[in-house]
Amino acid sequence: MSSVYSNMRTKLKKGDLVKVITGKDKGKIGKIISFVPKKNRAIVEGVKIIKKHEKATQTSKGGIIEKEAPIDISNVMLVCPHCNKPTRIASKFLDDGTKVRVCQKCNETI
Structure with missing residues (x-):
């Protein structure tokens, strides 16, 4: 399986500009950062921001961080x-x- 395409059913690629067409982030536009192929999901920049509590380690400080969560590919549409x-x-x-x-x-x- 190619790392550029998420799977064989979608025509989206990493780096494409997409618009969210449904859900709580409807109307937001962002770039595809990565794919989760087995779950048919994509991580889009600035969309579906969640707060994650992270424990401190030797390399990271820890605390509450904000990051993007995966969104289903059917909820986004490519912007020409x-x-x-x-x-x-x-x-x-x-x-x-x-x-x-x-x-x-x-x-x-x-």
Whole structure:
């Protein structure tokens, strides 16, 4: 399994700009930091912030820290870099045989 894609069912990649379409963080936009492939979830920058109580160790101070929790992939939608709108993703083969992702709204390659 590739580390760039979360799994074979999604067309999102690490580093993509996504918008949350449902849940308590609806409307927030952030970049995908990482994936949790077995649970079909992604960690998005600035979305679903939780407080975690961490014990002090030799390397870290400890205390209450804020971090991002995983959000289900079905709750986010890719934001097209050309039209700046949340969109579905289509796949298309170019003339040289490479497969690219295409915005469904403006038909530009992503």
